[in-house]
Amino acid sequence: MPVDLRLRLSAEQIRDQALAISGLLSDKMYGPGVMPPQPDGVWQSVYSNESWVESTGEDKYRRAIYTYLKRTSPYPSFITFDAGSREVCTIRRTVTNTPLQALVTLNDPVYPEAAYEFSKIMDVEDVEKGISLGYEKATLSAIDSEKLEILKNLYDEAMNEFQSGMEMDFIGLKQKPTQKMAALTVVANAIMNLDEFLTKA
Known part of the structure; x- marks a missing residue:
């Protein structure tokens, strides 16, 4: 019986590939984290007055590795595609297949x-x-x-x-x-x- 060796791309790769295929992906290197688009009302900072200020220009399309991450409010599309919350060390990501993932790739900004x-x-x-x-x-x-x-x-x-x-x-x-x-x-x-x-x- 043949074995299916296909593996879904990681959360970061899915976003980067979408930007790359569209020609939007920035090749800018280094610098501070950026805040790409995400649905309103998701990011909350309980212990401070910080807010999610959407990056503009080239920074909006930087690779996922530069996305600003906060343990108490992780980037939602990454979590949906099984990225770690960074609260504990993860040796290997669990790969799931849920309807929420299709909602992300159809509706996330x-x-x-x-x-x-x-x-x-x-x-x-x-x-x-x-x-x-x-x-x-x-x-x-x-x-x-x-x-x-x-x-x-x-x-x-x-x-x-x-x-x-x-x-x-x-x-x-x-x-x-x-x-x-x-x-x-x-x-x-x-x-x-x-x-x-x-x-x-």
Whole structure:
């Protein structure tokens, strides 16, 4: 019986890969910790008046290793993907698979913004060609006809909803995308949630 040797990327790698594939990841080295976007009301400092002040510019997209961490209020998406809370030493991380993880990669402010930037490489005249380009860039493999059909149907459904008046409100985006870019962002986010994107052999 074949053994599945695939392993999900670590919490830090998942965030960094999303930023890297979108072209947002900063290669800036060294310096103090940064505070990337996170949902409002999560970070609390009980014993002081400290607050989570979201970093701006290049610091917003620095590698996960530079993310400011506090034991009493760890970065939520890292904890969801099994990063240690740093309260005790951890020899090996436990790898879980929960619905909360999908909610993070679909809704955490980092990921819709990364999906929007990633979708720009799919913005070509032929939608199917654009989706194929995006899939290949994300997974380093060619898309098969079944997956292409599923993602094209997702694009068509999103376009129909946006054209019928559905609000194009993506968390983390400062500008309102066109209907086509909004639909491509939905597809890009779906690609970034595929097992092929979140695991390594």
